[in-house]
Amino acid sequence: MTTLFYIEHNNGKISDQSLKAITATTNIEGDVHGLIVGSNISDAVAEASKISGLNKLLHVDDEAFDNVLAEKLTQVMLNVANDYDYFLAAATTTGKNVMPRLAAKLDVSQISEIVSVESADTFIRTIYAGNAIATVQTTDAKKVLTVRPTAFKAATTDSAECEVVNITAENIPSISEFIGEELTKSDRPELTSAKTIISGGRGMQNGENFELLDKVAEKLGAAVGASRAAVDAGFVPNDYQVGQTGKVVAPELYIAVGISGAIQHLAGMKDSKVIVAINKDEEAPIFDVADYGLVADLFQVLPELEQAL
Amino acid sequence: MKILVPVKRVIDPYVNIRVKSDQTGVETENVKMSMNPFCEIAVEEAIRIKEAGKAEEIIAVSIGNQSCQETIRTALAMGADRGIHVLTEERVEPISVAKILAKICESESPGLIISGKQAIDGDNNQTGQMLAALTDMPQGTFASKIEIDGEKVKVTREIDGGLQTVNLNMPAIITTDLRLNEPRYASLPNIMKAKKKPIDQKSPEDFGINVSPRVNILKVIEPPKRQAGIKVESIEELVEKLKSEAGVI
Numbered sequence: 001m002t003t004l005f006y007i008e009h010n011n012g013k014i015s016d017q018s019l020k021a022i023t024a025t026t027n028i029e030g031d032v033h034g035l036i037v038g039s040n041i042s043d044a045v046a047e048a049s050k051i052s053g054l055n056k057l058l059h060v061d062d063e064a065f066d067n068v069l070a071e072k073l074t075q076v077m078l079n080v081a082n083d084y085d086y087f088l089a090a091a092t093t094t095g096k097n098v099m100p101r102l103a104a105k106l107d108v109s110q111i112s113e114i115v116s117v118e119s120a121d122t123f124i125r126t127i128y129a130g131n132a133i134a135t136v137q138t139t140d141a142k143k144v145l146t147v148r149p150t151a152f153k154a155a156t157t158d159s160a161e162c163e164v165v166n167i168t169a170e171n172i173p174s175i176s177e178f179i180g181e182e183l184t185k186s187d188r189p190e191l192t193s194a195k196t197i198i199s200g201g202r203g204m205q206n207g208e209n210f211e212l213l214d215k216v217a218e219k220l221g222a223a224v225g226a227s228r229a230a231v232d233a234g235f236v237p238n239d240y241q242v243g244q245t246g247k248v249v250a251p252e253l254y255i256a257v258g259i260s261g262a263i264q265h266l267a268g269m270k271d272s273k274v275i276v277a278i279n280k281d282e283e284a285p286i287f288d289v290a291d292y293g294l295v296a297d298l299f300q301v302l303p304e305l306e307q308a309l
Numbered sequence: 310m311k312i313l314v315p316v317k318r319v320i321d322p323y324v325n326i327r328v329k330s331d332q333t334g335v336e337t338e339n340v341k342m343s344m345n346p347f348c349e350i351a352v353e354e355a356i357r358i359k360e361a362g363k364a365e366e367i368i369a370v371s372i373g374n375q376s377c378q379e380t381i382r383t384a385l386a387m388g389a390d391r392g393i394h395v396l397t398e399e400r401v402e403p404i405s406v407a408k409i410l411a412k413i414c415e416s417e418s419p420g421l422i423i424s425g426k427q428a429i430d431g432d433n434n435q436t437g438q439m440l441a442a443l444t445d446m447p448q449g450t451f452a453s454k455i456e457i458d459g460e461k462v463k464v465t466r467e468i469d470g471g472l473q474t475v476n477l478n479m480p481a482i483i484t485t486d487l488r489l490n491e492p493r494y495a496s497l498p499n500i501m502k503a504k505k506k507p508i509d510q511k512s513p514e515d516f517g518i519n520v521s522p523r524v525n526i527l528k529v530i531e532p533p534k535r536q537a538g539i540k541v542e543s544i545e546e547l548v549e550k551l552k553s554e555a556g557v558i
């Protein structure tokens with residue numbers, strides 16, 4: 001058995017999401033090969049080659065992969081697919097974009113966002129916004145899986161360097177074109193890797209008021225997140241959204257401010273170690289999952305919280 | 310141009326999900342069903358493109374049991390022109406849905422296929438990408454903006470770091486994210502009119518597709534319940550607890 005794992009990177013660093021997801025391969029027998037793409041990424045390649053458990057690293061050193069498009073990356077994996085039994089990636093927007101395309105090309109029924117590897121063909125994943133947990137067994141010979149990073153501990157990157165092999169990208173289709181990216185700039189840690197998160201909901205009333213959260217986040221070294229309602233209303237960009245259809249997070253501390261606690265929001269944060277809820281409605285469902293609840297007006301207590309830290 | 314919109318019937322997003330005691334799945338008897346919210350967004354977007362004069366016909370497709378006709382009727386009431394219902398009692402996996410849709414694409418030759426990014430029951434997020442693979446079309450997943458320009462479609466995508474824009478050759482596949490639009494409600498006259506719109510009934514066999522599941526569901530259980538904790542009276546008490554009791558700050 002051999003596994004191909006797609007490794008994401010940005011700004012010369014391996015993505016924390018990939019480092020967590022690759023840990024799922026420790027329960028799969030056989031060698032693990034990494035795949036990394038992009039030109040001028042020697043730092044990322046060097047770091048990737050030292051990921052614990054990795055036996056070999058394939059590198060596509062090609063400008064065409066400086067921005068990853070599903071049509072192109074799928075073809076790269078297809079070109080080497082005969083050599084592999086398992087294909088894995090983190091369930092990021094890139095993993096979710098690419099892996100089903102690969103699965104269909106291989107005529108495989110993909111298993112999405114696994115949280116556990118039970119055996120060679122059996123995996124656990126959540127369905128219905130985390131309201132049910134399914135154990136599923138695939139009958140496909142080749143397996144294509146995406147992995148929910150929060151369910152795994154990050155692999156270390158201090159092993160001896162593994163072999164790095166440059167591969168060329170052949171038969172790459174040109175049916176799509178990258179135009180540009182508008183990435184949200186922030187001095188705060190990334191939502192999915194932050195140890196502490198403070199999120200705001202509709203109760204924040206507008207985008208300017210998110211500054212109240214920023215100030216607390218600054219003191220705590222926390223990331224700032226949001227509910228769907230806050231994103232839909234335009235208070236904050238889409239990449240702040242925590243939930244069933246946004247990001248899944250599991251920090252040490254999650255502080256929900258002015259968020260009611262709809263099931264779709266809980267799906268993205270209920271595995272946090274400690275949950276704090278600040279809401280003026282004592283009946284809000286968020287209090288059912290909160291370790292510490294404070295029934296209060298957020299506009300009064302957020303400045304107090306900032307002061308107290 | 311034709312636009313094909315696959316629509317899925319799912320348990321309504323605001324229903325409390327109950328896991329069956331025999332661990333075979335979740336309770337669906339006497340439970341309110343709705344069109345998957347992301348599919349509603351897809352139908353709405355197709356209608357807006359047609360209203361802008363860039364498409365002539367919208368075809369809504371649903372695959373599943375007899376009740377899926379209702380879901381197709383909802384799409385027709387919103388403004389789709391005709392429906393295709395592929396009748397099956399099987400649990401149809403995304404790969405099989407994609408195979409059937411690929412066959413329909415062969416005969417209908419749509420210029421765009423707009424689907425939801427994920428169905429809120431299985432949370433798989435696969436079908437659109439799989440259909441793109443099977444038809445060798447480009448894909449614009451998690452779309453928050455769609456602009457058609459001649460033979461190309463520009464798609465703004467919601468990605469983990471923000472937004473990404475790609476340009477796709479048409480025909481292309483787009484999957485919807487939440488910010489693409491706010492779906493309309495069907496008006497009563499349109500609901501009445503929808504009753505007269507045609508729905509073509511097919512079976513997976515008509516397309517030569519075997520939809521037997523490849524993934525067996527061994528067991529479905531409830532997630533561990535989180536216990537509600539305590540209420541604190543003040544920020545001072547909260548900070549004290551987080552420091553000394555929880556040890557997280």
Ligand SMILES: Cc1cc2nc3c(=O)[nH]c(=O)nc-3n(C[C@H](O)[C@H](O)[C@H](O)COP(=O)(O)OP(=O)(O)OC[C@H]3O[C@@H](n4cnc5c(N)ncnc54)[C@H](O)[C@@H]3O)c2cc1C
Nearest residue numbers: 201202203227228229243244245246258260264265280298
């Ligand atoms: C298909 C689908 C997918 C979805 N995906 C997601 C998702 O990924 N993530 C997500 O979050 N949601 C998602 N939702 C939406 C979800 O159902 C809820 O609508 C949303 O989470 C509500 O956001 P909210 O809690 O901010 O707003 P509300 O429910 O309006 O709650 C606002 C809260 O703020 C409190 N409040 C108001 N003013 C104050 C004040 N001054 N001080 C203190 N408290 C105050 C109120 O008491 C209330 O509890 C999805 C829905 C659907 C249908």
